[in-house]
Amino acid sequence: MTTISCGIDFGTSNSSIAIDNNGEIGLVPVEQAHVTIPSAIFFRSIDNRAFYGRTAVNMFLDRQPGRFMRSLKRVLGTSLMKQGTVVNGASMNFPTIIASFIKQLKDKADAAAGQEIEQVVMGRPVHFVDNDPAADSRAQDELRAIAQRIGFKHIEFQFEPIAAAFAHEAKLTEDKLAIVVDLGGGTSDFTVIRLSKNSIHKADRSSDILASTGVRIGGNDFDKELSLAAIMPELGYRSTYGAKNLEVPLKQYHDLAEWSKVNFLYTPKLIMQTRQLLHESHDKKRYGRLLHVLEHETGHTLLAASEETKIALTDEYEHKAAFDFIEDDFSILIKRDLFEKAIEEEVEKIAASARQCLQDAGVRREAIDLVILTGGSTEVHSIQVAFRQLFPNAAIADENKLSSVGLGLAYDSQNRFGKINKSAGTAPSAIA
Known part of the structure; x- marks a missing residue:
């Protein structure tokens, strides 16, 4: 049996999961036909049963008795992870709550793959917590422990803007110097990266990534x-x-x-x-x-x-x-x-982080060929104006705003875990 890997984009506002199934990269429907799901949980009061996504949002808006939660990603790395909270009169810790949400994504992917998936690349922001390396490291460790808890055996991480770049790279016909603008619900992240069809099979892309920056500001x-x-x-x-x-x-x-x-x-x-x-x-x-x-x-x-x-x-x-x-x-x-x-101040901080990314990469803004916009917050008019002014000569790619990170993480999982699969007797998949 072919060993299948996946990529999980656990977002502040929306989440997705994509799998590498014998060389075919694709998003898994996670809520009816939807391939993205709001990162929301509703615990019904009568039995404390958890409901997710649009169902959770609708149950809450319908005023059904229970406890509603969103933006759980922002709890990672903070003291709230240990403090926990009260859900319908019962104490519950946040690792359990977050694991519940991510496990239902994994369950959908396992069903689509016809097997239990043990290999995952988890997306992460450039900074979970601004200006606090210890909290940032703790947040990743907490997310790793949650992934292990729900059944993943091999766990890697990738910056979300880099994953978004991988998703777009698969469709390029010529080399591009790109900046990824990833504006999620909780963070805004940027990466300057060289993209090429000849690079998509490379497991190590460190030489192509010129710089990454991020700020804890989002939608x-x-x-x-x-x-x-x-x-x-x-x-x-x-x-x-x-x-x-x-x-x-x-x-x-x-x-x-x-x-x-x-x-x-x-x-x-x-x-x-x-x-x-x-x-x-x-x-x-x-x-x-x-x-x-x-x-x-x-x-x-x-x-x-x-x-x-x-x-x-x-x-x-x-x-x-x-x-x-x-x-x-x-x-x-x-x-x-x-x-x-x-939001003037927030938009300026976001633009400043993008300019810092260019400075760290040692490139002028005129050298950018492609601006990849991902994340729902890139649709805000002020953001559109700011980045079109910042890169007036670059092409703008803004399709699949809510799903490109998940797709890119699956492409990354294909490259990272190909060697593991091969050593285990399974031929590595080729990128479709």
């Missing part, structure tokens, strides 16, 4: 800044209370605007404090909306509206966001100009 940060600028003020953000006109506490607003922190807000202590503060609030109508969100645990619904608005503003100049889950006929008209102003 979730855009959601947060949009929420703080346009939505949270309608929930009393920066309003005042009491005789001394003090500003209301801001931490809960910032946590409410971040996917990975929402679930920690629904505590009796915070809800009691918010109720008490409401009596002294100078804007009881708006601040009362915050209390409603906390009492009814609709923070994720709030963030989903922010994300939906971000996506809508890709094509629209203004969007009317509905918040009738807070109060009847409550909506906010949000304009693209406000969104772009809110």
Whole structure:
């Protein structure tokens, strides 16, 4: 039997898995016919059964009782991995939660392959955690342990932007000097790499990779800044209370605007404090909306509206966001100009990381032949403008934004594990 390997793109927002099946590289359907799945879990309260992806999102939005989680990748390397959380009244650690999500990807791939897959290349950002090498190393070790836990025997890692480059290289007809712009939900990563059809069989590509940089800013940060600028003020953000006109506490607003922190807000202590503060609030109508969100645990619904608005503003100049889950006929008209102003600082940090990548590679921006855009956040208008201005003479490749990393990881697994398969008596696969 041919030994099959795979590549797993465990993303902050979306995930995918692709397999090398006897030389055929392909994405595995992971949710009905979809080859990508939102990185979301819903634990149903009646039995604590886990549901994943779009099913999880829909169950939560339908207000079914349970615990909803997103952006789990951002927990890797942080103290939360050891602290754990409470799920429907029971303590659960994050390695168990993340393993549950990644295992259901592996199960789909095992079924598609007709065998248990033991060889994997896991994608990873250039930096799991900015400016903290120890936390970054710890995050990779945690992800490796999770991969072992769910049954993988041979585990390698590859930077996600490099994997995206491999996916595009398979279709090239001539050599290119490329920069990969990989903007995910949690990180933005860049790689300058030489691409060639003659290189796709090479197991060692270190001489072709000129530089990699990354920053821990992504689409979730855009959601947060949009929420703080346009939505949270309608929930009393920066309003005042009491005789001394003090500003209301801001931490809960910032946590409410971040996917990975929402679930920690629904505590009796915070809800009691918010109720008490409401009596002294100078804007009881708006601040009362915050209390409603906390009492009814609709923070994720709030963030989903922010994300939906971000996506809508890709094509629209203004969007009317509905918040009738807070109060009847409550909506906010949000304009693209406000969104772009809110994320100016994040966009500049992303562009600065790309410029640093060019500097580290020792190449001028005019030398770049191809800009590979991957990750859903590359569709944001400000990002499109920034990178087309930065590389006005380069061709833009932006197909398969959500799946190119998974495909590239499978191509990489083919090259890395070919020798293992050969030594075990299995002929190495040829790239299709």
